[in-house]
Amino acid sequence: MKSDSLNSQQAERERADLECDPRINLRASDEKVCGVTTDSVGIVGAGMAGLACALQLTSKGIPCAIFEASDAPGGRIRTDFYEGFRLDRGFQVLQTAYPEARAVLDYPALKLCSFNPGALVYSQGDWKLMADPWRKPSTAWASLNSGFANFADFWKLYRLRQRLLSTSIEQLWDEPELPTIDYLQKKVGFSKSLIEAFFRPWYSGIFLESELQTTSRFFNFVFKMLAEGQAALPALGMQQIPEQLASRLPQGTIHYLSRVEKIDGQTLIFTNGKKESFSTIVLATDGLSAIRLSEGFIPVTKTCSTACLYFSCEIPHAAHRWLMLNGDGHGPVNNLCFPAGVSPDYAPAGKTLISASVVGAAAQADPEKLQSEVRDQIESWFRLKSKSHSQANPWLGSPLPQLEHLRTYRIEHALPAQPVGKLSGSRLKHDFRPAMLRPGLYSAGDYLETASIQGAMTSGRRVAEAIANH
Numbered sequence: 001m002k003s004d005s006l007n008s009q010q011a012e013r014e015r016a017d018l019e020c021d022p023r024i025n026l027r028a029s030d031e032k033v034c035g036v037t038t039d040s041v042g043i044v045g046a047g048m049a050g051l052a053c054a055l056q057l058t059s060k061g062i063p064c065a066i067f068e069a070s071d072a073p074g075g076r077i078r079t080d081f082y083e084g085f086r087l088d089r090g091f092q093v094l095q096t097a098y099p100e101a102r103a104v105l106d107y108p109a110l111k112l113c114s115f116n117p118g119a120l121v122y123s124q125g126d127w128k129l130m131a132d133p134w135r136k137p138s139t140a141w142a143s144l145n146s147g148f149a150n151f152a153d154f155w156k157l158y159r160l161r162q163r164l165l166s167t168s169i170e171q172l173w174d175e176p177e178l179p180t181i182d183y184l185q186k187k188v189g190f191s192k193s194l195i196e197a198f199f200r201p202w203y204s205g206i207f208l209e210s211e212l213q214t215t216s217r218f219f220n221f222v223f224k225m226l227a228e229g230q231a232a233l234p235a236l237g238m239q240q241i242p243e244q245l246a247s248r249l250p251q252g253t254i255h256y257l258s259r260v261e262k263i264d265g266q267t268l269i270f271t272n273g274k275k276e277s278f279s280t281i282v283l284a285t286d287g288l289s290a291i292r293l294s295e296g297f298i299p300v301t302k303t304c305s306t307a308c309l310y311f312s313c314e315i316p317h318a319a320h321r322w323l324m325l326n327g328d329g330h331g332p333v334n335n336l337c338f339p340a341g342v343s344p345d346y347a348p349a350g351k352t353l354i355s356a357s358v359v360g361a362a363a364q365a366d367p368e369k370l371q372s373e374v375r376d377q378i379e380s381w382f383r384l385k386s387k388s389h390s391q392a393n394p395w396l397g398s399p400l401p402q403l404e405h406l407r408t409y410r411i412e413h414a415l416p417a418q419p420v421g422k423l424s425g426s427r428l429k430h431d432f433r434p435a436m437l438r439p440g441l442y443s444a445g446d447y448l449e450t451a452s453i454q455g456a457m458t459s460g461r462r463v464a465e466a467i468a469n470h
Contacts, residue, residue, distance in 0.1 A: 042278035047075025050284030052460030069259035079237030084348030097229025111235035123327035127392035183216035197327035208304035297437035307363035416447035
């Protein structure tokens, strides 16, 4: 099989792979932009923020139209069907405790499949378990014997967990903040070994930055969500989430393959020369596109990058639901998982799918070099049988099979950075007033709130409510 490396723009054009899956409905490239009235709302972007905005407007009887540059909804949440495998464009999960997701999404219809609460950590030449003993009590002894967490660490984990479970999300935004690394070291007081082996790789994979300079407010938010819910995948891939939202909109609401080139007053100008005017326009694109289209109203936002490499092999494996972390910091891989161990629909029968994530500058390395280094690291991790944890080797003691590279997704602007000062209480409480850039022009997106599905959906809903109440 020929291996290839795709950036996020190239991935949008890989329509041929999607055609292999009859369950994915491709939209015609010659779909016309029509049926729009001047008193309706024009939404640019069918990502989670744009879909949430449209759903809220529709529920209030306000007509709207979404214009999406690609061929399907989802924005950064997309899944490709490739040679029988489901490849999410970058490793992503749904935190089931997200309040907005709970309120809007139909979880049973998504057939959510959950990871185990915790992780297997590669440290000092072997796999060690660091699980949530309050939700999976049978793992308590193994976690205590990990070698990098002591009794004092678990007491501090318990106190932090109890405090955050009893603190509302709104209260979190008003707490004093520090860079996460300083918060873990100085405020909570975790041991250096626990921070380096567990917290750094775990939260690097969430923040997409390994220095842990993200605000402690977002750390506490994520910790609370993990304690209250589960990290899950829809059975048929992450794209099922935006597809579910899109299916609830009136037919014809979303116009695919309709890229907006610029905005002139209240008029959208498309790359094909067409123009459509609206009384209200919502920029629900990614942050960089919103900056380009916002007439200078949105400042440049720093972003974080990642790469996700997929490999397969011929040997099937048992249900492997652990996220696996690089706890010693050597090599490019930050975390690894077996998506088909969580949901069997991610891989064809008799095959294994491996997802390896790389964070930060390492994700921008030469594609062939990165692929080779990631492959070597995976093989070194599984070449020997784990002495500490029997579930670490998904092939149950069999020799490591030959890995075949499927794809590499390089996502340069995967998430907006969230340093100290980004998540202010006055902006993130229920009384938050959405970003009205000027009369008739709003912006929505996770870069305005938390860099998460929760943030994108909340931003879209709040913008719709502001328009309805204007």
